[in-house]
Amino acid sequence: MEKRGCLMPMSGLDSVARSLVAAGKGILAADESAPTIEKRLKAVGVPSTEENRRAYRDLLFTTPGISEFVSGVILFDETIRQKSADGTPFPEVLSRQGILPGIKVDKGTRPLARFPEEKITEGLDGLGERLAEYRDRGARFAKWRAVISIGSGIPTRFCLKAHAHLLARYAALCQEAGLAPIVEPEVLMDGAHTIERCEEVTTETLSLVFSELLEHRVALEGMLLKPNMVLPGKECPKQAGVPEVAEATVRCLRRVVPPAVPGIVFLSGGQTAEQATEHLSAMNALGSPPWELSFSYGRALQDPVLKAWKGDSANISTAQGVFRHRARCNGAARYGKYTREMERSVA
Numbered sequence: 001m002e003k004r005g006c007l008m009p010m011s012g013l014d015s016v017a018r019s020l021v022a023a024g025k026g027i028l029a030a031d032e033s034a035p036t037i038e039k040r041l042k043a044v045g046v047p048s049t050e051e052n053r054r055a056y057r058d059l060l061f062t063t064p065g066i067s068e069f070v071s072g073v074i075l076f077d078e079t080i081r082q083k084s085a086d087g088t089p090f091p092e093v094l095s096r097q098g099i100l101p102g103i104k105v106d107k108g109t110r111p112l113a114r115f116p117e118e119k120i121t122e123g124l125d126g127l128g129e130r131l132a133e134y135r136d137r138g139a140r141f142a143k144w145r146a147v148i149s150i151g152s153g154i155p156t157r158f159c160l161k162a163h164a165h166l167l168a169r170y171a172a173l174c175q176e177a178g179l180a181p182i183v184e185p186e187v188l189m190d191g192a193h194t195i196e197r198c199e200e201v202t203t204e205t206l207s208l209v210f211s212e213l214l215e216h217r218v219a220l221e222g223m224l225l226k227p228n229m230v231l232p233g234k235e236c237p238k239q240a241g242v243p244e245v246a247e248a249t250v251r252c253l254r255r256v257v258p259p260a261v262p263g264i265v266f267l268s269g270g271q272t273a274e275q276a277t278e279h280l281s282a283m284n285a286l287g288s289p290p291w292e293l294s295f296s297y298g299r300a301l302q303d304p305v306l307k308a309w310k311g312d313s314a315n316i317s318t319a320q321g322v323f324r325h326r327a328r329c330n331g332a333a334r335y336g337k338y339t340r341e342m343e344r345s346v347a
């Protein structure tokens with residue numbers, strides 16, 4: 001039989017993965033690429049200049065007390081090279097607070113050739129060298145996102161297999177470079193599909209992803225999974241209640257995610273901030289899953305902050321209060337203890 005020693009956890013990566021899902025904490029996804037951050041800033045009337053992007057990320061990373069609820073932050077290539085107003089590089093601003101800096105390393109999506117309406121992620125070329133540079137700049141974990149759409153005749157099995165292969169190649173390269181990989185296969189909420197269809201597609205996606213991860217000898221102890229929750233499409237006439245989403249998501253994950261994975265850090269995917277928190281809390285309230293169930297939210301942590309900031313330095317302290325509040329609510333959701341009443345107590 002082939003020697004499988006490489007499946008052993010790689011030095012230190014298991015503890016990075018475990019720290020990211022420490023009790024009561026989760027990840028801030030602040031890794032919006034240039035076109036995405038432009039969209040987010042534009043929505044609150046702020047032009048996407050390099051200085052505005054820096055100032056906004058500075059606001060997030062220097063929020064007083066945020067390390068109580070945030071274990072790690074995913075940065076974008078531009079952001080990992082930027083500095084706080086006092087000249088401290090952002091990775092250091094985070095690590096001084098005990099927050100692990102991470103980095104998005106995929107290069108976005110392109111149409112999948114010969115498969116109309118499906119997308120594939122780019123970014124493997126030269127990835128080994130980029131990972132080494134990011135590690136030198138202080139990154140301790142990385143993230144790669146696969147985007148999967150549900151529609152008539154899609155996703156195809158071929159598209160899912162291609163994504164699974166890329167995610168596993170990326171994860172193996174990360175572990176060799178000393179970075180803990182976050183593996184993010186996102187089944188989108190766009191469309192009119194039912195919650196049952198989302199569960200079916202998410203199950204098939206994750207089972208292919210874990211099969212490839214094992215084939216690529218990725219040490220599951222030294223990685224995290226960042227999936228979508230199991231939800232009906234945004235245009236589905238039959239929306240689901242919180243308990244239904246929580247049960248379908250945990251059932252799906254229990255079937256396909258090995259317990260060796262230390263944690264599952266959900267993306268919010270277009271849910272409102274409150275919905276994303278409520279769903280996470282309901283899942284944790286179901287009790288004793290084999291992995292930590294946590295968050296790695298972008299929009300669900302940031303949308304209310306952007307609306308409070310609006311690019312005005314006079315609003316920084318209020319916006320930081322809003323960020324701390326959302327992070328605190330999600331921290332409570334880690335214990336299954338979030339309540340709607342908490343929303344009334346914005347700092």
Ligand code: 5MM
Pocket residue numbers: 029030031032033034035036037074104108145186267268269270296297298299300
């Ligand atoms: C799905 O997006 C990730 C989680 O964010 P949400 O909680 O808002 O769904 C997020 O990390 C995403 O990968 C980054 O924002 C980068 O996205 P782009 O589109 O800029 O690559």
